Amino acid sequence: MSTPSLLILPGDGIGPEVMAEVRRIIDWFGAKRGLPFDVSEDLVGGAAYDAHGTPLTDDTMALAQDADAVLLGAVGGPKYDVLDFSVKPERGLLRLRKEMDLFANLRPAQCFDALADFSSLKRDVVAGLDIMIVRELTSGVYFGEPRGIFEDGNERVGINTQRYTESEIERVARSAFDLAMKRDRKLCSMEKANVMESGVLWREVVTRVGAEYPDVELSHMYADAGAMQLTRWPKQFDVIVTDNLFGDLLSDLAAMLTGSLGMLPSASLGAPMSNGRPKALYEPVHGSAPDIAGQGKANPIACILSFAMALRYSFDQGAEASRLEAAVEHVLAEGHRTADLLGEEGRAPLSTSAMGDAILAALDASV
Ligand code: IPM
Numbered sequence: 001m002s003t004p005s006l007l008i009l010p011g012d013g014i015g016p017e018v019m020a021e022v023r024r025i026i027d028w029f030g031a032k033r034g035l036p037f038d039v040s041e042d043l044v045g046g047a048a049y050d051a052h053g054t055p056l057t058d059d060t061m062a063l064a065q066d067a068d069a070v071l072l073g074a075v076g077g078p079k080y081d082v083l084d085f086s087v088k089p090e091r092g093l094l095r096l097r098k099e100m101d102l103f104a105n106l107r108p109a110q111c112f113d114a115l116a117d118f119s120s121l122k123r124d125v126v127a128g129l130d131i132m133i134v135r136e137l138t139s140g141v142y143f144g145e146p147r148g149i150f151e152d153g154n155e156r157v158g159i160n161t162q163r164y165t166e167s168e169i170e171r172v173a174r175s176a177f178d179l180a181m182k183r184d185r186k187l188c189s190m191e192k193a194n195v196m197e198s199g200v201l202w203r204e205v206v207t208r209v210g211a212e213y214p215d216v217e218l219s220h221m222y223a224d225a226g227a228m229q230l231t232r233w234p235k236q237f238d239v240i241v242t243d244n245l246f247g248d249l250l251s252d253l254a255a256m257l258t259g260s261l262g263m264l265p266s267a268s269l270g271a272p273m274s275n276g277r278p279k280a281l282y283e284p285v286h287g288s289a290p291d292i293a294g295q296g297k298a299n300p301i302a303c304i305l306s307f308a309m310a311l312r313y314s315f316d317q318g319a320e321a322s323r324l325e326a327a328v329e330h331v332l333a334e335g336h337r338t339a340d341l342l343g344e345e346g347r348a349p350l351s352t353s354a355m356g357d358a359i360l361a362a363l364d365a366s367v
């Protein structure tokens, strides 16, 4: 088989510095595990806007469509706040998601034991936590029409539309059930069927798909109660499936339970391509962190774990993905910490590249 292609889009803020560490990890798998990748790199977000006046050029979009997988750093920064909505850095990311039709966004929230005391919740509530949020990513209020700011008599009105078709709900539900089958076979679907028609339809379709998965225990929760339950006793959940906006909120909440947003990866998957691999984009859940950009302070782990997800979901290398995840767990257990993982502790933090060094050393030790 030909060498798989990987398009890297470092983006803005801390994106380029965390991605530099990922590139070293990718090279390691090529050199030490016989897993070479054909890597190319391009611009997205503010970086693309600065160079081309658009957050994503058509050329880059075409490269993304052709790549076996895309790995993205982060987009955005205060410098771009003044830009028109249509060219904001975030539009580059949203265009990738929409045009690649990446409808299933997998956001694991896993608590590393070494970091359990870092959570704002008590250790026994979060230790061992391992849940997966499946967020619908290409529809709902993010994309529904009509949208805009319109004149309405003597004032303006801002409009966004929550819209879901049955097939959109069905395909993301199926992704979530398939995942649940590989995990603890428990799926909780979250919407607000008590106030939204789209939520009523969501519940009905998820229930219908559930009939095909008799081994998965399906439950439903209103999304607000879901938020409450996630903070009360998150370990009651295994897989959660929810819409685009609720998923945006609930996945940030779940991420924070684990102690650090800097640790969490994500995968956005679409339909299979002709080579059988799903269309896929991998990115850390954290943002571009402009306040610390360029200082070598950022934690590269979320981005590195995003590459681990790529190994698992795009390249069928589950064992190598586990090797990388174990290396990360090992360095954390040994006490290696970037600044975001130290809080009030007085010791000196590791730099971004020193954390990369530690993970590479752990990988070396694993073979
Ligand atoms: C996320 C982010 C994005 C979103 C932004 C950057 C457009 O918050 O990936 O969760 O709202 O989806």
Ligand code: MG
Residues within 6 Å of the ligand: 248, 249, 252
């Ligand atoms: Mg978000």
